[in-house]
Amino acid sequence: MKVGLYIPAIDTPYIAGPAKYQINLACALANSNEVELLLLHHHPATYRLDIKAKHVVVKDRKPISWELKLRKIGLDIIHLNVIFAIRRSFFPILNCKKVVTVHGDEHWIKEISANYSRLDYRIRRLMEPILCKHIDMIIAVSYDLKHRLVKFLKIPESKVKVIHEGVSSIYRPMPNVSYIKKKYSISLPYILHISNLSPKKNPQILLKTFGEVIKDGFDMQLVIAGARWNNRSVNSIIARLNLTRRIKILGYIPEHDLVSLYNAAEVFFFPSLHETFGFPVLEAMACGTPVVTSKAYSIPEISGDAAILCQPQDYMAFKDGIKRVLQDTETRKKMISKALKNAKKFSWKKCAEETMKVYKQLLS
Numbered sequence: 001m002k003v004g005l006y007i008p009a010i011d012t013p014y015i016a017g018p019a020k021y022q023i024n025l026a027c028a029l030a031n032s033n034e035v036e037l038l039l040l041h042h043h044p045a046t047y048r049l050d051i052k053a054k055h056v057v058v059k060d061r062k063p064i065s066w067e068l069k070l071r072k073i074g075l076d077i078i079h080l081n082v083i084f085a086i087r088r089s090f091f092p093i094l095n096c097k098k099v100v101t102v103h104g105d106e107h108w109i110k111e112i113s114a115n116y117s118r119l120d121y122r123i124r125r126l127m128e129p130i131l132c133k134h135i136d137m138i139i140a141v142s143y144d145l146k147h148r149l150v151k152f153l154k155i156p157e158s159k160v161k162v163i164h165e166g167v168s169s170i171y172r173p174m175p176n177v178s179y180i181k182k183k184y185s186i187s188l189p190y191i192l193h194i195s196n197l198s199p200k201k202n203p204q205i206l207l208k209t210f211g212e213v214i215k216d217g218f219d220m221q222l223v224i225a226g227a228r229w230n231n232r233s234v235n236s237i238i239a240r241l242n243l244t245r246r247i248k249i250l251g252y253i254p255e256h257d258l259v260s261l262y263n264a265a266e267v268f269f270f271p272s273l274h275e276t277f278g279f280p281v282l283e284a285m286a287c288g289t290p291v292v293t294s295k296a297y298s299i300p301e302i303s304g305d306a307a308i309l310c311q312p313q314d315y316m317a318f319k320d321g322i323k324r325v326l327q328d329t330e331t332r333k334k335m336i337s338k339a340l341k342n343a344k345k346f347s348w349k350k351c352a353e354e355t356m357k358v359y360k361q362l363l364s
Helices: 018-030 065-071 119-134 143-153 179-183 203-215 232-240 255-264 279-286 299-303 315-327 329-343 348-363
Strands: 002-006 036-041 054-057 077-080 097-102 137-140 160-162 190-194 221-225 247-251 267-270 291-294 308-310
Touching: 002 018, 018 036, 018 348, 077 348, 097 348, 119 143, 137 143, 137 348, 143 160, 179 255, 190 203, 190 255, 190 279, 203 221, 203 232, 203 267, 203 315, 221 255, 255 279, 267 279, 267 315, 279 291, 279 299, 279 329, 291 299, 291 315, 299 308, 308 315, 315 329
Parallel strands: 002 036, 002 077, 036 054, 077 097, 097 137, 137 160, 190 221, 190 267, 221 247, 267 291, 291 308
Antiparallel strands: none
């Protein structure tokens, strides 16, 4: 079968969130003898993928024009990673089966979306249920997300298939990672947080919880990796809590260094208000790092019984959970064992196999 995977992620060197899905799914699908894989993107690839696949670079992004050019390729399946409700909504022009993986639904949830009233969010809420009539199958990355998509998009459950994302094999327990602290000038044992800053990452609770841990006498640092954290708003909260010397903001970190940062951390802390999957939780678990996270949306589904889960605004509960990991050796050992076992349930090979079943079902 001839499959076109829309993968604009490889047009940029910065890989996070849904981009990990695009790249890892491409690598896994390329290993199948049943697929002729075409990578659809807009510029010569910046992120290099050494896989058996043909690149189809269509610089023209204009609505209708883009679809007409793809139509000439003769695809059996086109696999997109978002329901295009703003820049293009011309699914009928594409003369093949259409699969869309949905990674997020923040624009539908008023309680957690700071941008809920924004014009493009309003357009998406209006258009997505209409566009779904021209989509053959939607892949949701968690059961939690599926339940909401069925409600929001007004579609039958049979049109949404749940396929969990994977965790890359590079995330694993590693010995001798002390060098990473020296490389990033981390001087104390540390609690780790990884995300690109947004309101749904719950930054105030993240910082307030760490402040409470310090008040209780723990001589530690909070290390934050990810984009956009070094800004006036976050720095003012840090200064107000008198934590300037205790918090290390690293910015974007290459993936090979992330593995070492997970391994060297005492705890991974992720108090997110909303996740439809949650890569960092699984990556930390795959590295054997105890996880304290929030009891919100898909996180309990993905973390199973391997993490300490708290209500996302309960900073005192988060503090107690972190202290328990730091102080109770037996709890720590059990959490590490459960975390490693849980992470093994999620693989890109399994994700690709389940995706192939969707393709075959549509073509049959």
